[in-house]
Amino acid sequence: MSQITTLALFRYGSWRRKLWALSQMGLASGRLKGTPGMRFFKLLGTGAEGFSTRPDWAVYGVLQVWDAAASAEAFFRDHPQFQRYVRHAEESLIIYMRPVKSKGHWNGVNPFEGNAAPEAGNSALAVITRATIHKKYLRTFWKNVPASQRPLQGIRGLIYTKGIGETPFVDMATFSLWTDADAMKAYAYGTKAHQEVIRKTRELGWYKEELFARFQPYKITGTWKDIPNLKTFRESLKGRDTNS
Incomplete structure (x- = not known):
């Protein structure tokens, strides 16, 4: 069976539970290391x-x-740390994905074997972009972010997007979920603000390290109130779960 990637998201309600979740950014790593069948993992905070x-x-x-x-399913079913996340969370979501294309590095390695042929009949696309920003460019980079993100509002084909990362401000990433590749390309290559950020990135060399990866999501479990059309999108993936 081929490699898969999963992204699990958890939403916490009370401040007590939010503080618990924050504490897990430091505590959970040791509990997850050595999980059978898992070759790479990152604990992630998110941006508002x-x-x-x-x-x-x-x-x-x-x-x-x-x-x-099968290794992922065993983890989500049985691992004590995942069960802790779920018990404390108000809601949770798991997105299962096959890596399709990946270039660059994350902490010196490319963890995604981006060579899977997309399954026919499933046009959905997930994208992860990740970068470590040179400290001398932090102010300039974040000054340009609002303009580049503005075109995402109401864009066709965007199901969900979230800023994610291990370290605030410096190690940043984005996750986005799309109905199809054409919709993603229309934003990435068809909006002036985003193109301007790409140009500046190349000219100024903002990043010490960067990675861009595309995936085909094939299964989603759980609930997420920030995706109002989740049920419809989930239905569009049915019949594509051939790895489980």
Whole structure:
């Protein structure tokens, strides 16, 4: 069976539970290391309003790369740390994805084997972009972010987007979920604000390290109030779960 990637998101309600979730950014790593079948993982905080310098204290995530879908299913079913996340959370969501294309590095490695042929009949696309920003460019980079993100509002085909990352301000990433590749390309290559950020990135060399990865989501479990059409999108993926 081929490699898969999962992104689990958790939303916490009370401040007591939010503080618990924040504490897991330091405590959970040791509990997850050595999980059978897991070859890479990152504990993630998130940004408010999609992609922002302001933290979203209510939402946290776990990104994991698996040798096979069976290992992921066993983890979500049985692992004590995942059960802790679920018990404390107000709601949770798991997105299962096959890596399609990946270039660049995350902490010196490319964890995604981006060579899977997309399954026919499933046009959905997920994208992860990740970068470590040179400290001398932090102010300039974040000054340009609002303009580049503005075109995302109401854009066709965007199901969900969220800023994610391990370290605030410096190690940043984005996750986005789309109905199809054409919709993603229309934003990435068809909006002037986003193109301007790409140009500046190339000219100024903002990043010490960067990675861009595309995936085909094939299964979504759980609930997420920020995706009002989740049921419809989930239905569009049915019949594509061939790895589990």
